[in-house]
Amino acid sequence: MLRALIDRYVQDGQPVGSRTLARDAGLTLSPATIRNVLADLEELGFVASPHTSAGRVPTVQGYRFFVDTLLTVQPLNRRAVERMRAELDVDQSPKDLVESASGLLSGITHLAGVVTLPKHEHPLFKRVEFLPLSENRVLAILVTGKDEVQNRVLSTEKVCSAADLQQASNYLNHLFAGKDLAEVRAALLHEMQETQTSMNDMMHTAMQMAEQVLETNRDEDFIMAGQTNLMEFQELCDIERLRKLFDAFNRKRDMLHLLDQCVHGEGIQIFIGQESGYKMLDECSMVTAPYSVDGQILGVLGVIGPTRMAYDRVIPIVDATARLLGAALNTKE
Amino acid sequence: MLRALIDRYVQDGQPVGSRTLARDAGLTLSPATIRNVLADLEELGFVASPHTSAGRVPTVQGYRFFVDTLLTVQPLNRRAVERMRAELDVDQSPKDLVESASGLLSGITHLAGVVTLPKHEHPLFKRVEFLPLSENRVLAILVTGKDEVQNRVLSTEKVCSAADLQQASNYLNHLFAGKDLAEVRAALLHEMQETQTSMNDMMHTAMQMAEQVLETNRDEDFIMAGQTNLMEFQELCDIERLRKLFDAFNRKRDMLHLLDQCVHGEGIQIFIGQESGYKMLDECSMVTAPYSVDGQILGVLGVIGPTRMAYDRVIPIVDATARLLGAALNTKE
DNA sequence: GTTGGCACTCTATCCGCGGGAGTGCCAAAT
């Protein structure tokens, strides 16, 4: 019953009345009976009517109950699977993969897709190289566990020769290769304090440089796609609301914080309405899944759409995308 | 007269009639006189009335004439200048600078800001380094003229030792250091064809790798900010239009093509309405300026807003931002 | 438990009607 109502409401966003429900649902019951049931559902808080003579609309609690207890996910659309394979399987950089995934999510669900960039929780230090650029500018290149590369231009206090730099990188590589990056960082900090003056200047500079590189390792980000899909839903057609929503999308910090909440819960997470605690997502829901490689969670992906979304269709899509993205990233290792 | 009408219309977006114009403008003329003038302006095609008893609204031709012949730019708001200095002056990476500039443009004008990433037309090859990662994976690092760094992981056909790679990079660096990157590319291609088999395998691989790196040097991009500002304008409150606009923003290729047109014209460029030839920018205008370092144009920046924008206020802001961005990038050289 | 009937409520929509704003034109004034 609740299921039928939600199905219907998801279809066209209009409050649904007993009459349509009687016709629509497979059940052969008269509108009167349905009305009785609906009255019960209303008492339970699962549905509500916007005004006396409109149909019923599922409430947040209604969706929650629906999702928690009587949801049966639909099998994946074959075409969609093909498409996902094709887009995520090829050899792309992690960033491109994330963008593809985001595009896929929004394209297939017709909602907004969001994917965080993969972030290793315990990245391994692999090696570091220093290249002299000019007098006191040095290019530092840091390679971490999965052949991910970061580079940065450093300013050194004193002029370093190529040989100096070579020596410095050799030293660091010998000492730290394969270690956890956080450990390396800690060790460096420690050493810098301890032997502040005693060690030779070159090493000191090397330490400083390495520390600088490590510092910048904290960048996080996410990729969104298909925000404009959300404009199609008339419940969001209010410009005010729309603007708040889009502004929220641009507030990276908030979004990341929100997405972070999802990474901790295990498996598919569903935030309905303001369950997330974010007012801007009023009237919106979010379905997310973490993606991982070798059991290590690298990030989260999901979709954002109006509360009225086809959860049964969206959930398997999010799930599959997370799996495929994990798999695609795995080939990079 | 036209100026007064445009001023007024820009203020509140309502068709403006003879009465208000008489009161508002410094001119001491009766509404009747104004009506005569307005009738003339209408015949010239500079204004139009949406319907019989509404005021007049400037047409695209009206704006064009206004902008071309009787526009006097306003001096820059002092606070804005301070803010721009503060945001663009500090030591940031080019990408951060571009993001700041984009944010500034949108923040100060309350429109959408857009800035292309800087792109050297004739980048110089400075040096290349190859680091072995695993069996047949090599990290290539290309440093171009302004200490800009790109890196990429390459797959080689055969296993290369560190020494091999060192030799290869030495060879390339000796041969090409300081040359124009396009030349280097051409030379490499040529050489690869000529001596296809005669040169030793290592060099051949090196060539291939260098070529691969060069190939990927064609990435362009732009940064946008403040799109949501556009939602404030009631002439864009139509969801349909809004969606088209935002979709257009996401079509990077089209946007880049559009922005490319602006880089060729010299100085400030103003597209009013669909003058750009892009239907999606209907009802919108774009004010752009190229930014450059040492006389070399690196990119374009500008704002996008409704046709009804305060051109006299926006133009100096765009101009100043372009200058400041150029200056900020200059310190990187 | 289910059903049909009926009165009731509330909304959305259409219609008609001024009020208001603005125009165009003309004749008078400067």
Added chain:
DNA sequence: ATTTGGCACTCCCGCGGATAGAGTGCCAAC
């Protein structure tokens, strides 16, 4: 010749009232 006031005209916008439609709740009957 330009400017001005006056006047009739047109058109939009907002208002109230009437109406149709959808849906409910309740009750009595099956």
